[in-house]
Structures are given as C-alpha cells and as structure tokens.
Amino acid sequence: MSLVTFGWNQNSQLGHGDSEIRVSPCSVDTLESSPILQIVCGSRYTVALSRQGNVFSWGRGDDFQLGHIKGTSLSSVPRMIKSLEQVKVVAIAARGAHTLALTGDGKVFSWGRNDEGQLGLGTRDPCRTPTEIAWFRDNGVCVKKIACGRVHSAAISLGGDLYTWGCNDEGSTGHQTSESQVVPGEVLGLAKVEQVACGSRHTLVLVCRERQMSWVDPSILNTENALYAFGWGMYGQLGVGDRRNRSAPSQVVFSRDALPTTDKVRISSIACGYRHSLAILSPCQGQSDTFTDDDDEIPFNTLWAWGWNRYGQLGLSEKLASSCCETPMLVSLPHSAVTVAGGGRHTVAVLQRSSDSAKRMYSWGRNDDGQCGIGFASPEQREPIRVRSSGDDVQAVAAGWSHSAALLEIPLEAFDETLNRDLENVPGGMGRSPSTPFFSAIRRPSELAPTSTFRKVYLRASSRLSEIMTYGNLDAGFAQFLNTLILLLNILASLRMRVGLPQNTVIGLVVPGACLTVFVSNIVFGVWADMKSSPATTFTALPHGINTVIFFAYTMLIMTPVYEKTGDAQLAYRTGLVSCFLLGVLELPCLFLVTMMRKLIPRAAMMSAMAGVSITFIAMTFTVQIFSNPAVGIIPLVVVLVCYGSNVQLPYKIPAGLMALMLGALIIWGAKMLDIDLMVGTVAPPSAVDLNASGKKFLFLPTTSLPEVIQGLLDPRTWSYITVVIPMLIVNMVTNLSCIEGSAVHGEAYDTKKALAMDALITIFGSLVGNPYPTCIYIGHGAFKSMGATSGYSYISAVSVLLLGITNGASGVMQFVPEVAGVGILMWIGIVVTAQAFDRDDDYTEEASSSKSHAAAVALGLLPALAAWCLQYLQATIPACSAVISNSTVSPHHIPFDQVMKRLEANGIFVFGLISLSRGYLLSSIFLSSMLVEIVDRQFKNAAMWMLLAASLSFVGAVHSFELDGQGINSNYGFPSRTLGEFPLKYCFAYLGSAFVLILFEIRENDTSIKRMLQRCKKRISRTFQDSDLKKTRYRPSRSIDREDFDERKPLRSDRGPSYAT
Structure with missing residues (x-):
C-alpha cells in the first residue's frame, strides 16, 4: 500500500524531507519498500507500522515521542525505531x-x-x-x-x-x-x-x-x-x-x-x-x-x-x-x-x-x-x-492536529484515470467548481485520436486553453486586471497633476512601459508556477506587478518633491526612472540576507505587516470609495461577497467580477437614461482628456528609456533626491518576504531567493522601458488560491494588461463602466488577507500550557499601517482645504501645511504621533509585532534585541523621522537624524530604555527557572521512595497521588507553538 500525507508540515510531520506544506496528497517515497499496515498521527508527528511489524516515526520529537535513540528533536523523513526491531x-x-x-x-x-x-x-x-x-x-x-x-x-x-x-x-x-x-x-x-x-x-x-x-x-x-x-x-x-x-x-x-x-x-x-x-x-x-x-x-x-x-x-x-x-x-x-x-x-x-x-x-x-x-x-x-487525488481504494486514514495521512492501494500516478471516471459520474456532465473549464465544449484530448502533427498541436493547445480558462482563473485574473486598471488610472492622473508630465509622455511612454512590465512579470511568475506544479499538486502563481503602496511612495516622495522644487517635469520623471533602476540593482546583493531575515522575523510579524497594508490601502481604500457612491457600488459588492464568501455559483458560467461590473454599468446607464446623477461628488474621469490627447493614434508601443536612465545617473541633481531609495528597498524586501511567507502558509513554498532575483530583474527591465515604478509580489495569493486559481489567472492578466496599455484601453473602459462597480473584488481580497493573518495564529491553541496566541502581536502590527493610511487622507485634505480658502473670492492667503499640523497638535489631536508612526510603517510593524511575539513566548531577551533594532532605525531616521514645511512632510536621514522636536532621538531613547527593561525581565525569568529546577530536584528525591512502593503495589482507583506532585508538572516551552494540541 502507498502512504500519502498532506497538511501542515512545519515540523516535517509529512515525511517528505522538507517543511513545505502540502495541500494535496503526496506520496511518502522513503516507505515504498516497506508496505504500511497502519498509520497514526500525533499533534506534530506521524507514526507508521509496516507489515513486517517495524515501526517508523518522523516529525517533531522534542518530547522524545519519535522513540529514536539519536536525533530525537526532529526527523524530516521516516526512521525505523531500532529498539522495537526485536518485538512483533x-x-x-x-x-x-x-x-x-x-x-x-x-x-x-x-x-x-x-x-x-x-x-x-x-x-x-x-x-x-x-x-x-x-x-x-x-x-x-x-x-x-x-x-x-x-x-x-x-x-x-x-x-x-x-x-x-x-x-x-x-x-x-x-x-x-x-x-x-x-x-x-x-x-x-x-x-x-x-x-x-x-x-x-x-x-x-x-x-x-x-x-x-x-x-x-x-x-x-x-x-x-x-x-x-x-x-x-x-x-x-x-x-x-x-x-x-x-x-x-x-x-x-x-x-x-x-x-x-x-x-x-x-x-x-x-x-x-x-x-x-x-x-x-x-x-x-x-x-x-x-x-x-x-x-x-x-x-x-x-x-x-x-x-x-x-x-x-x-x-x-x-x-x-x-x-x-x-x-x-x-x-x-x-x-x-x-x-x-x-x-x-x-x-x-x-x-x-x-x-x-x-x-x-x-x-x-x-x-x-x-x-x-x-x-x-x-x-x-x-x-x-472529495479528496480528488486519493485513488480507487483508500484503506485507512489518520489525522493529527493540522495534518492528515492515508493508506492507498494504488500508486499516486494512477489517479488521473480515477478522476476522469469521477467526472463522468457527475450528473449532467462536468460539475461546476473553480477548476472547471469555462468553455465546457472543449473536449478532452482522449476523445480525439490524433492523426496528424497539426491535430496533435491543436489538441495540446485546446487542452492547455481549457486549463487556463477555468472559473477560478477567470475570477482571479479579472481581479488582477482590475487592480492594474485602477493603477493605470492613478498613473494617468498623478503624473499629470503632481509631476506635470505632458499628456503624450504619460500615454505614449509611461503607461505602455508599465503595462509591458506587468505583462513580463505575470508571464514569468505564471511559468514558474507551472514548473512547480505536478499532476497531483497545482500551484497558484504569485501575484506580481507594480505595488500600489510603492506607486504612491515613488510619486509622492520622489517625483513630486523634485517637480515642486525645480518645476522640471522631465527631471522628476528621470529621477523616478533612476530610483527604480537603482532599487532593482540594490535588491540583487540583498538576496544573501534573505535566509537570515526569514529565520529572525517571526511569521506572525510577517503576516501582520501584510495584513496592515491589506486592511488599509486595499480594503479600506476601496470600501470608502464604494460607500461614497452607494447606489452604484454596494449592489455589485454584495454580489462579490455572496459569490466569494459562500461559494455561490452564478448561472451561465458568469464570473463574479464580470457580473459586478455589468450590474454597475446597468445601474449607471439606467440612471443616465432617467437623467439621474448617481455618482455624486466625483470628478470627471481623465479618460475623455486622454482620448482627445491621443489624437488619431491607436497603438502606443513601448519604447526604450535607456538614454533617460543614463542621463539621470550622470546628472548630479538626480542623486540629491534619491535618498529615499534605501528605505523603499527595505519596504520592498519586507513586502516581498511577507507575501512569500503568506504563500507558504497556504501550502505553496516558493524559493525566496529566486523570487527576489526575478523581482529585481523585472524592476530593472521596467525602468529601461519607461516605467518609473518598482515591481514586487502582490498581496492576495491566499485569496486567489481560495478562488481555485492556478497559473492561468496570471496569463489572463498578462494578455489583458498588455492590450490595455498599447491601446490606451484604460481611458476607454472607464468611459462605459464605473470603476466603483468592480473594486468590491479588491476590497474582498484585502479582507481575506487580513483574516488569514489571524487564522494562521489559531494553530497555537489555548490547549498549550505555555504557548499563547500571537493574535495580539498581529493586531499590534496593524497600527503603523493604519497611521499611514490616515495620514494619507490628512495630507490630501489640507491642500484641498487650502486651495478653497486661498481662492481669490475668499482670501488671498495660502495656508502653510506645517502651520496647520502644529495647530492640530496644540489642540490635542496628536498628529505628530500619527506622522511618526507612519514613517517607515512597515519596519515599525515588523519590530513591534516581533517584540510582542517574543514577549508572549516569554523570550524577553529576543524582545530586547528587537527594541535595540528599533532604536538603531530611529537613530538614523529610517522610522519615525520627519520634517514639516509649507508644502507637506519630508523624510530626514542622518547619523543621527535631526528633525523638528528631535523625534528620532526621543524614540531612540525610548526603545533603548525598553530593551533595558526587557533584559531585567529576562534576568528575573532565569532566576525563577533556577529556583524551579532546584525545587524539582528536591521533589524528585523525595518522590523516589513513593515510586518504588508504587511499582510493587497494584493500583486501586481510590488511591490518590500527592497533590504537590500533580502541581509540579512542567509546562511545555515552545518557540512558536505547542508541542501537543490534539
């Protein structure tokens, strides 16, 4: 019989020689020569009994539950328990x-x-x-x-x-x-x-x-x-x-x-x-x-x-x-x-x-x-x-805390024939599921006997197309496409209004370059997912492209300040290209630090950083957009929530995202026919201007921007504005690591170095074709995985985005379909990713005597992102109010930004704290959440180290550092960083003091441990006589044990989770 395992694998309890999660049954190859008779699962380990009477064990063994004489703490593959060889x-x-x-x-x-x-x-x-x-x-x-x-x-x-x-x-x-x-x-x-x-x-x-x-x-x-x-x-x-x-x-x-x-x-x-x-x-x-x-x-x-x-x-x-x-x-x-x-x-x-x-x-x-x-x-x-890859005959099953095992009578390779027979037995043909082909008329290759090379190619292409065009891929691809569409609209508006770029440059160079960059990234990561997939396990491609947060950072922190201080839009654009190029180049040597970063940063902290961005810049941003236009946005949102929240299937194979857009379009056009304006308070979309500016030109092909990059590297004015590249590099690395960690949580472990190397090369490529924005791995892999998407959604998104860019389709689409009707999908993705950050921590159950939930650490890590999101609205509000008040019909005066902030702080609104927490918010999220994880686990020394890191980052201005002027907020770096109110030095002092306090707790903890050890030794000596008498006497239910012995049991210590849970 064949043994298969699946589920959580952090302690190698699946027996595959690694710690990668498996979401589908995978054969344990090392036991193929030993037919298994029985399989059982402990909390974080697995034990098997062969027909010859030999016992094998693997997984976590810190309590000696594996039974091995040597190497007891962990075994990644099945090992025979030698001491049981002589017994049957x-x-x-x-x-x-x-x-x-x-x-x-x-x-x-x-x-x-x-x-x-x-x-x-x-x-x-x-x-x-x-x-x-x-x-x-x-x-x-x-x-x-x-x-x-x-x-x-x-x-x-x-x-x-x-x-x-x-x-x-x-x-x-x-x-x-x-x-x-x-x-x-x-x-x-x-x-x-x-x-x-x-x-x-x-x-x-x-x-x-x-x-x-x-x-x-x-x-x-x-x-x-x-x-x-x-x-x-x-x-x-x-x-x-x-x-x-x-x-x-x-x-x-x-x-x-x-x-x-x-x-x-x-x-x-x-x-x-x-x-x-x-x-x-x-x-x-x-x-x-x-x-x-x-x-x-x-x-x-x-x-x-x-x-x-x-x-x-x-x-x-x-x-x-x-x-x-x-x-x-x-x-x-x-x-x-x-x-x-x-x-x-x-x-x-x-x-x-x-x-x-x-x-x-x-x-x-x-x-x-x-x-x-x-x-x-x-x-x-x-x-x-049904567990689809389970073969014809399953003889036995076993379940641990978060992993499972099964004994099969056929090898895993024979599953395909079983699956085909299952599909044939579904009433009415093929059932509707995320993996069901959208075009059900596409026939299976087995039904068409190939007689020519052309027919073989046709059948292969048809089969591949049916794998790509599934419900799950269409839904996820549409969500990815819509995210890029909204990003392009922001590029069209921001580069014109904030950077001053002429219309022909934005439409003819920046947008095609950005779309080509996204196209290449989607194809590359889609192919990578295909290469990792197998007949038994299908991988979902990592979502990759231009990150919304990085887009706003590069626009607001690099290009906009250059344009406001020099008035040279071309210099601002060139600075953005050079900054993008340098970030990609600097990311390559950072690959050697990735392994260390993943080991040091707790998983709860990574998930918290990702959840903070999800709940604010994704979920909350689109939520307020929907509730600003409730007549058009809420009904499509409910459709999205029903379809994704409860897996309800729409008739006629209509994807949920497409149905949401169709409903929004019907509502807005129906209202126009009745001369009702439902989009109250919105400005006219830039699409009409875009189309008029493009003239009769239909195709906008990408062109090289290598001369611009070289000129920017040689221009000394450019280098004075790119000090923000280093913090942005750290933010980009943390975002990538968080998303890669998120994919591992959902059973798909991608190689971190390869992912970051591809991201760096794609960023460099993008800067050379006119795209000033770095790429990174998106948040949302878990949501796409739950939709049933594979690599196909990445290909769908790639082709759609490329066509959108070279035809200026963003402007045309938004003239007919309201943007607010489709953002419900993005809101749902933000909500799902946030919820998954807390779901993951639920593995550390209340059953463990020492390991407590890390949900509080995840919640703490959300706060810096919340501050950054609130500050974004504050920064946009004050210039808008200033523009109204300084209107010539009201007042000839302009209201300086810094004066407004100081007045708000004086009135007890604490905007300085909001600004401080938002500067370097991803880094703040990481070290605050990591500190609380270590405190919960009573590892006070490790928590103190995180506070020392926070003090160092504050000292140089990487976090909490800012300067105010009449135009807005600027970053300030130095050694040390000197700003208004000496905030970096104050934070440095506070974090150093916190580290000192935590060290005191560590000393106290060790002192208590020594006392407990001496007490246990004393109890063990006094218990020796009781044990010898107990072995000679048959146990009677009425006999009791000394209550002190009962209370002396030692709780299990664990670095990240309980040693037992079931």
Missing part, C-alpha cells in the same frame, strides 16, 4: 506528544511526553525510547487494543476490561478521582469493551450489550451495542445532551428522528477529534432493507458526529450547523462510510461508492494548512468534499 508490533497509537505500541503477545510499550503519567510507567519523567508498561505484565493483563488521548491513554484487555491512565482533570480516565494516574487502572462498571477512542480530554467506549433490552425507547435507534463517554464535555463532545464534564461513563444514544428506521443497528466504529466525536452505524445482518443504497447490495453505513463545530468539522449542512452539538447528528454523505478519523479541527473519512465498490477519501473542517487535502488552503470546509 501489531498496533500503534499516538496523540499529543506520546506514543503507544502493542505487541503480538499483548505487551504495551510507551514513550514520549509523560508529565501527567500518560505513559503508564509509574513516573512522570519523559521516556526517550519505547519502554514496556510493566504494570500489565506484573498483573497478568494481556492487552488487545490501545488508544491515546492528548495526555491520557487507554487499553482493552483480552477479557474486554478497560484500563486507563494519565491526566484525569475532567474525568478523561473515568476514575473517581481528580488526580493523574501514573499507572493503568481498571475503569469500573464497564465489561465486554469492544473499542475505545480518545480525544483531547475525553474518551469514547464501545461496549457489547450483555443482554438485549425487551423495550426500546421509540425516539432512539435500537443499537446492538452501546456507546459510553466520559471526560471533558464543555463543547458537547460527550454527546449526552449537555456540556458538563463526566467522570463516570454515560451512555450516548442516537435519535430516530435523523434516521427513521425500526431496524436494529450496530455501532461499527468510533473516533475522536480534538473536541469532537464520530461514530459509524451499520445495519445488522438480515436487517439492511432501510440501510441499503437503492439498487446496491452494499449496506449503507451512516456517519454521526457531535461536539465542537466552529470550523465545520462535524460535516453538517448549514441548516444543522452550530458552534456545538450536544447529541449525535447524522452527517449527509454521498456514499457509505467505512472508516473515519478526527483531527484537531478537521475530519477525514473513507466512503465506499455503491456503483463499483471503490473506496474514496472525503474530508471537511478546518483547512487553513491544507489538512483537508482538497488542493488549496481555505479557512474552513463545512461540508464533506
């Missing part, structure tokens, strides 16, 4: 950070984390290698089944007795005591136990009825066996009708309302997730009339789920879905359930199809790391969906 292992179990193994002669071995006695060895010390649980041997108990919870364990003896041990805080072991059990103890009141399953802190037990009841409640199903639950019940995971904890077994019943049948049923399988539970019910022999699947003889097994449902892990329909279900609910499935596994917040199941008895894999629930294996990452998948 027949079953394994894992959860949290400990592992159990069952041998053929009924012995149980355990290893890993043991702070609650979950290994059953009589102590609380972790165990590096598999060690037999001597209690079973000493008491003559032969074990036939085992199960692991997060910090407790269970076993069933040959006689059907249930034994549990470990943490019992909420009654998860079923013993009538609140103390942890360090050795196995029998759970009284249960006999003839058939199966046991353990969740995070609750347990399910399946028991054979000793005698059948003569009377059955007509409201519940008549089951041949009985299901009991005990332990943690806060989320309804016990299924007993309330959310109270149970320390004694309580029966779980199944409602007849969901499955109206009088036949007797049997509970054939049970499973537990982190906070949810699952059970499969089968018809008893000879009573399968109601349970059969129509014309098929295969009995239809039903799946029931209950407990926590925040991310849809119960698989219930929207009508039945709620945050928690306190009783079992029937899951609607297309086929008969065979087996099921519960993960941290997701579920994986094997279903048997009635038509050909093929066993398929389905999944649902949390999918932020691709743990559902459906080809892309998304916040949640509420209803069961």
Whole structure:
C-alpha cells in the first residue's frame, strides 16, 4: 500500500524531507519498500507500522515521542525505531506528544511526553525510547487494543476490561478521582469493551450489550451495542445532551428522528477529534432493507458526529450547523462510510461508492494548512468534499492536529484515470467548481485520436486553453486586471497633476512601459508556477506587478518633491526612472540576507505587516470609495461577497467580477437614461482628456528609456533626491518576504531567493522601458488560491494588461463602466488577507500550557499601517482645504501645511504621533509585532534585541523621522537624524530604555527557572521512595497521588507553538 500525507508540515510531520506544506496528497517515497499496515498521527508527528511489524516515526520529537535513540528533536523523513526491531508490533497509537505500541503477545510499550503519567510507567519523567508498561505484565493483563488521548491513554484487555491512565482533570480516565494516574487502572462498571477512542480530554467506549433490552425507547435507534463517554464535555463532545464534564461513563444514544428506521443497528466504529466525536452505524445482518443504497447490495453505513463545530468539522449542512452539538447528528454523505478519523479541527473519512465498490477519501473542517487535502488552503470546509487525488481504494486514514495521512492501494500516478471516471459520474456532465473549464465544449484530448502533427498541436493547445480558462482563473485574473486598471488610472492622473508630465509622455511612454512590465512579470511568475506544479499538486502563481503602496511612495516622495522644487517635469520623471533602476540593482546583493531575515522575523510579524497594508490601502481604500457612491457600488459588492464568501455559483458560467461590473454599468446607464446623477461628488474621469490627447493614434508601443536612465545617473541633481531609495528597498524586501511567507502558509513554498532575483530583474527591465515604478509580489495569493486559481489567472492578466496599455484601453473602459462597480473584488481580497493573518495564529491553541496566541502581536502590527493610511487622507485634505480658502473670492492667503499640523497638535489631536508612526510603517510593524511575539513566548531577551533594532532605525531616521514645511512632510536621514522636536532621538531613547527593561525581565525569568529546577530536584528525591512502593503495589482507583506532585508538572516551552494540541 502507498502512504500519502498532506497538511501542515512545519515540523516535517509529512515525511517528505522538507517543511513545505502540502495541500494535496503526496506520496511518502522513503516507505515504498516497506508496505504500511497502519498509520497514526500525533499533534506534530506521524507514526507508521509496516507489515513486517517495524515501526517508523518522523516529525517533531522534542518530547522524545519519535522513540529514536539519536536525533530525537526532529526527523524530516521516516526512521525505523531500532529498539522495537526485536518485538512483533501489531498496533500503534499516538496523540499529543506520546506514543503507544502493542505487541503480538499483548505487551504495551510507551514513550514520549509523560508529565501527567500518560505513559503508564509509574513516573512522570519523559521516556526517550519505547519502554514496556510493566504494570500489565506484573498483573497478568494481556492487552488487545490501545488508544491515546492528548495526555491520557487507554487499553482493552483480552477479557474486554478497560484500563486507563494519565491526566484525569475532567474525568478523561473515568476514575473517581481528580488526580493523574501514573499507572493503568481498571475503569469500573464497564465489561465486554469492544473499542475505545480518545480525544483531547475525553474518551469514547464501545461496549457489547450483555443482554438485549425487551423495550426500546421509540425516539432512539435500537443499537446492538452501546456507546459510553466520559471526560471533558464543555463543547458537547460527550454527546449526552449537555456540556458538563463526566467522570463516570454515560451512555450516548442516537435519535430516530435523523434516521427513521425500526431496524436494529450496530455501532461499527468510533473516533475522536480534538473536541469532537464520530461514530459509524451499520445495519445488522438480515436487517439492511432501510440501510441499503437503492439498487446496491452494499449496506449503507451512516456517519454521526457531535461536539465542537466552529470550523465545520462535524460535516453538517448549514441548516444543522452550530458552534456545538450536544447529541449525535447524522452527517449527509454521498456514499457509505467505512472508516473515519478526527483531527484537531478537521475530519477525514473513507466512503465506499455503491456503483463499483471503490473506496474514496472525503474530508471537511478546518483547512487553513491544507489538512483537508482538497488542493488549496481555505479557512474552513463545512461540508464533506472529495479528496480528488486519493485513488480507487483508500484503506485507512489518520489525522493529527493540522495534518492528515492515508493508506492507498494504488500508486499516486494512477489517479488521473480515477478522476476522469469521477467526472463522468457527475450528473449532467462536468460539475461546476473553480477548476472547471469555462468553455465546457472543449473536449478532452482522449476523445480525439490524433492523426496528424497539426491535430496533435491543436489538441495540446485546446487542452492547455481549457486549463487556463477555468472559473477560478477567470475570477482571479479579472481581479488582477482590475487592480492594474485602477493603477493605470492613478498613473494617468498623478503624473499629470503632481509631476506635470505632458499628456503624450504619460500615454505614449509611461503607461505602455508599465503595462509591458506587468505583462513580463505575470508571464514569468505564471511559468514558474507551472514548473512547480505536478499532476497531483497545482500551484497558484504569485501575484506580481507594480505595488500600489510603492506607486504612491515613488510619486509622492520622489517625483513630486523634485517637480515642486525645480518645476522640471522631465527631471522628476528621470529621477523616478533612476530610483527604480537603482532599487532593482540594490535588491540583487540583498538576496544573501534573505535566509537570515526569514529565520529572525517571526511569521506572525510577517503576516501582520501584510495584513496592515491589506486592511488599509486595499480594503479600506476601496470600501470608502464604494460607500461614497452607494447606489452604484454596494449592489455589485454584495454580489462579490455572496459569490466569494459562500461559494455561490452564478448561472451561465458568469464570473463574479464580470457580473459586478455589468450590474454597475446597468445601474449607471439606467440612471443616465432617467437623467439621474448617481455618482455624486466625483470628478470627471481623465479618460475623455486622454482620448482627445491621443489624437488619431491607436497603438502606443513601448519604447526604450535607456538614454533617460543614463542621463539621470550622470546628472548630479538626480542623486540629491534619491535618498529615499534605501528605505523603499527595505519596504520592498519586507513586502516581498511577507507575501512569500503568506504563500507558504497556504501550502505553496516558493524559493525566496529566486523570487527576489526575478523581482529585481523585472524592476530593472521596467525602468529601461519607461516605467518609473518598482515591481514586487502582490498581496492576495491566499485569496486567489481560495478562488481555485492556478497559473492561468496570471496569463489572463498578462494578455489583458498588455492590450490595455498599447491601446490606451484604460481611458476607454472607464468611459462605459464605473470603476466603483468592480473594486468590491479588491476590497474582498484585502479582507481575506487580513483574516488569514489571524487564522494562521489559531494553530497555537489555548490547549498549550505555555504557548499563547500571537493574535495580539498581529493586531499590534496593524497600527503603523493604519497611521499611514490616515495620514494619507490628512495630507490630501489640507491642500484641498487650502486651495478653497486661498481662492481669490475668499482670501488671498495660502495656508502653510506645517502651520496647520502644529495647530492640530496644540489642540490635542496628536498628529505628530500619527506622522511618526507612519514613517517607515512597515519596519515599525515588523519590530513591534516581533517584540510582542517574543514577549508572549516569554523570550524577553529576543524582545530586547528587537527594541535595540528599533532604536538603531530611529537613530538614523529610517522610522519615525520627519520634517514639516509649507508644502507637506519630508523624510530626514542622518547619523543621527535631526528633525523638528528631535523625534528620532526621543524614540531612540525610548526603545533603548525598553530593551533595558526587557533584559531585567529576562534576568528575573532565569532566576525563577533556577529556583524551579532546584525545587524539582528536591521533589524528585523525595518522590523516589513513593515510586518504588508504587511499582510493587497494584493500583486501586481510590488511591490518590500527592497533590504537590500533580502541581509540579512542567509546562511545555515552545518557540512558536505547542508541542501537543490534539
């Protein structure tokens, strides 16, 4: 059998030799020579059992849960556990950070984390290698089944007795005591136990009825066996009708309302997730009339789920879905359930199809790391969906906290034939999904037997076109195109009004050059995505082009000041070209610092910087534009939210973005026919001026600007205005790194150095064809991925933008279609990217004793971007008011910008703080968020280092430095930077003082750690005598453990997340 894994892989728990996330099943090649019999998943590691009885493990091993003698902290590929070679292992179990193994002669071995006695060895010390649980041997108990919870364990003896041990805080072991059990103890009141399953802190037990009841409640199903639950019940995971904890077994019943049948049923399988539970019910022999699947003889097994449902892990329909279900609910499935596994917040199941008895894999629930294996990452998948690359026969599935595994009977290469058969079985032909071809009339290559070279080329081209022209690619391509269209309109307006460039230069040189740059970048990154894709995994191209934030920075901070001080528009444009060229050149040597930057900057800080730009310059900018013109903008926005927010499909294959534009155009033109002006307060678009200025010329082909760049490099006046290039380079690097990190979060790891090298070369190329704006990787990869886009959207955008640039199409399009009708897509992208920054941090659950959520750090990192966005509006407002007041009919005076700012500060509006926080806002976001991440993780020394970095950046004016004059705000750099009010020096002092305070906390933390270590040594010495007596005495449930021992358990320390979570 072939083993495939998918999902989160930060700790190499997928076994592929790397830490790249997989959003589709990928074969574990190193185990091809060892047929796998069983697969289980811990929180951040995986264990497999071969047919020969050998045990393999890989992933995170900082608590010795891998069982290896050497190299215990991490294993990126499966490694055999050598100490188990001499015994015949027949079953394994894992959860949290400990592992159990069952041998053929009924012995149980355990290893890993043991702070609650979950290994059953009589102590609380972790165990590096598999060690037999001597209690079973000493008491003559032969074990036939085992199960692991997060910090407790269970076993069933040959006689059907249930034994549990470990943490019992909420009654998860079923013993009538609140103390942890360090050795196995029998759970009284249960006999003839058939199966046991353990969740995070609750347990399910399946028991054979000793005698059948003569009377059955007509409201519940008549089951041949009985299901009991005990332990943690806060989320309804016990299924007993309330959310109270149970320390004694309580029966779980199944409602007849969901499955109206009088036949007797049997509970054939049970499973537990982190906070949810699952059970499969089968018809008893000879009573399968109601349970059969129509014309098929295969009995239809039903799946029931209950407990926590925040991310849809119960698989219930929207009508039945709620945050928690306190009783079992029937899951609607297309086929008969065979087996099921519960993960941290997701579920994986094997279903048997009635038509050909093929066993398929389905999944649902949390999918932020691709743990559902459906080809892309998304916040949640509420209803069961087919894991497409799963083969004909799936024998077993397993689920960890955020990764999954499955055993297949066919190799991964044989999936294509299965997929084709699946498509043929869809009623009405090919179903509508993000990957469905828009032109469904395009036939498959297999349907047209090629007889000539021309026909082969035609078929290949048709096949490739169908891959590109899918719904997901059209939606994402349209969003990318619209973003570029809006950017071009800003270029048309800004370069004319703020830089003073003549119309023919903007339309004939700048716009074609910018469009050619975007065309090349989209093609390059699209091809790169194709090269990384495979039949099993499809990559989404990184969105790349001219960044809106960089566009405003280069226009407002470089070209506009040059034009205002010299009045030479050509010099301003030339300075922009040279600055763009130099940024690309300087980016190349920075490639060698990338690896260090990614290691030092926490992921939460990267995601926070990206989210800050998304929620402000993308989402908020377009939101206010929509609400400025509600009659035209809100209705198309609702269409976008419905289609993307709930995956509603429009009729006639119409992409959501196109429908939004069509609605906006219909509204605006309908209003014009009725002589109603809906676009109140907007200025006339520049399109009419553009078209008139272009004369009869139709094509505007790009031309070289190399002479302009050379002239600018030789002109000493140019160099005095490009001091802003270095900060812009840092901003560009941080933006690129954040976006690359964002793509890795969604399962697509692109090589950082290659990405930055291509970005630098494209920036240099753009400066040589008339484009004064650097390129960078866009925010939005995760949103495009969730749309189902691949590399095709990048090609669609490339061709559309090139045609737009060389025909001056931006002006023509906006004469007929209102811009506000289409910006809802961009607003949605900004919202999704922001939400994903917080979703990612949810992996660090409250279950971990020491690792807390980094959501607060993400929120802190948003504040500098918010300040920059507010300042942008303030900067635009004051000149506008000044222009009105200085009108000759009102007053002949011009209001200086700096005087207004000082007056606002004097009146308690604190604009100086707003300006300071906005200067170098991406850098401020990084070091503030990183500092809080380290504080949350109690790494005060690392937090102090971030404050020292902040002090250095403040000292030279890279952040918080500004000068005011009558025209606006200027940057000021120096060593040190001296500005109005000495703000850089003040910030430097504040950050140095903060670093000193954090160092004091670090010293205090180490001092406390030393005291705790001495206390543990003292307790360990006094506990030695208790341990020796405990091993000689059979455990009785009534016996308690010293409460001090219970309180002395050491919480796990982690740098970025919990060592166990499920």
